[in-house]
Amino acid sequence: MSRPAKVVINLPALRHNFSRIRTLAPNSRVMAIVKADAYGHGLVRIAQCLEHADAFGVACLEEARELRQAEIQQRIILLEGPYSGDELSEISQLGIDMVVHDLSQVEMLDQNQLIKPVCIWLKLDTGMHRLGFSPDLASDVLARLEQFPCVKEIRLMTHLASANNREDPMTSEQINCFSQFNKNMSLEKTIANSAAILAFPDAHVDWVRPGIMLYGVSPFANSNGPQEGLKPVMTLKSRLITVKALKTGEPVGYGATWRCPEDMSVGVVAAGYGDGYPRHAESGTPVLVNGKRVELIGRASMDMLTVDLRSQPQAKTGDPVVLWGEGLPVEEIAKHAGTIPYEMLCAVHKRLEFEYGEA
Numbered sequence: 001m002s003r004p005a006k007v008v009i010n011l012p013a014l015r016h017n018f019s020r021i022r023t024l025a026p027n028s029r030v031m032a033i034v035k036a037d038a039y040g041h042g043l044v045r046i047a048q049c050l051e052h053a054d055a056f057g058v059a060c061l062e063e064a065r066e067l068r069q070a071e072i073q074q075r076i077i078l079l080e081g082p083y084s085g086d087e088l089s090e091i092s093q094l095g096i097d098m099v100v101h102d103l104s105q106v107e108m109l110d111q112n113q114l115i116k117p118v119c120i121w122l123k124l125d126t127g128m129h130r131l132g133f134s135p136d137l138a139s140d141v142l143a144r145l146e147q148f149p150c151v152k153e154i155r156l157m158t159h160l161a162s163a164n165n166r167e168d169p170m171t172s173e174q175i176n177c178f179s180q181f182n183k184n185m186s187l188e189k190t191i192a193n194s195a196a197i198l199a200f201p202d203a204h205v206d207w208v209r210p211g212i213m214l215y216g217v218s219p220f221a222n223s224n225g226p227q228e229g230l231k232p233v234m235t236l237k238s239r240l241i242t243v244k245a246l247k248t249g250e251p252v253g254y255g256a257t258w259r260c261p262e263d264m265s266v267g268v269v270a271a272g273y274g275d276g277y278p279r280h281a282e283s284g285t286p287v288l289v290n291g292k293r294v295e296l297i298g299r300a301s302m303d304m305l306t307v308d309l310r311s312q313p314q315a316k317t318g319d320p321v322v323l324w325g326e327g328l329p330v331e332e333i334a335k336h337a338g339t340i341p342y343e344m345l346c347a348v349h350k351r352l353e354f355e356y357g358e359a
């Protein structure tokens with residue numbers, strides 16, 4: 001690929017993060033969450049590297065099919081279940097597990113004869129009020145599902161709304177609500193996302209479901225991945241494609257939103273919102289040029305952004321740039337752009353070259 005902007009995926013960092021999860025939750029199996037193209041990292045490559053994961057969580061049948069076509073053998077769970085009854089025969093043929101969170105999905109199972117019975121993860125709404133049955137309804141749904149010949153196993157799950165805020169009492173309330181529901185049941189259970197794996201050991205139970213921490217990113221607003229013992233997996237890199245000497249008062253970029261406070265050099269980096277760099281990143285957002293911090297100035301455009309090179313007057317065309325990742329936490333860039341790292345990782349554009357490295 002001719003453009004210097006590229007994504008480098010550090011596979012040893014991914015393995016490190018996976019083993020950190022095993023250490024934190026030694027008695028739980030791990031459902032690695034790889035939906036949304038493994039949070040932008042590349043679904044199949046990430047799943048292949050996570051050979052010790054016990055299962056993979058995806059958002060739709062297309063993602064599950066892609067994993068099976070790549071001969072991924074582990075359990076695969078459709079986290080939102082089927083969107084229509086037409087999906088059931090393929091789900092059953094491919095041996096995919098499905099979440100059931102809505103009565104329409106119970107009806108689908110009731111009305112379809114399946115070649116092979118499927119494994120169900122019954123979702124309880126313990127307070128987030130996104131997906132799942134209220135505990136009152138869930139007992140009846142469970143009893144009904146147990147009667148279906150096409151259901152071979154049932155597990156229980158819930159999702160936490162605020163585990164990324166360690167102080168929020170809501171998490172304990174949700175955990176209590178879930179345990180109350182299943183206290184006399186021997187079914188396997190899962191509650192914990194990344195934040196709960198790190199902060200709420202009570203939520204670990206039989207299975208944990210890490211997403212963002214697998215990729216080396218903290219789920220908390222006040223820390224970054226390395227501070228949580230994680231290593232960033234994705235680094236967005238590029239190069240300076242020109243360096244300009246500008247005079248005091250001269251504007252930089254679209255809208256002329258930034259003006260040089262003095263005579264200075266300005267670098268143009270080949271990366272922009274067309275690559276997934278957030279357009280809302282403000283002037284002052286850190287960028288690494290030659291491994292040292294400089295600041296973004298002016299507006300990021302589709303293919304380029306501009307940086308203040310006053311601290312590096314010797315910087316020249318071709319010098320290496322890191323937009324986030326190794327040495328520059330994505331969490332920090334997200335704050336400057338008024339977003340969250342999840343959104344930034346998922347938004348990385350497929351026009352970029354992806355390099356999967358073992359070093």
Ligand SMILES: Cc1ncc(COP(=O)(O)O)c(C=O)c1O
Nearest residue numbers: 033079159193194209210211212
């Ligand atoms: C049902 C479910 N479980 C687990 C996760 C993983 O969450 P995180 O990336 O915060 O670990 C997600 C992600 O949104 C999810 O939807």
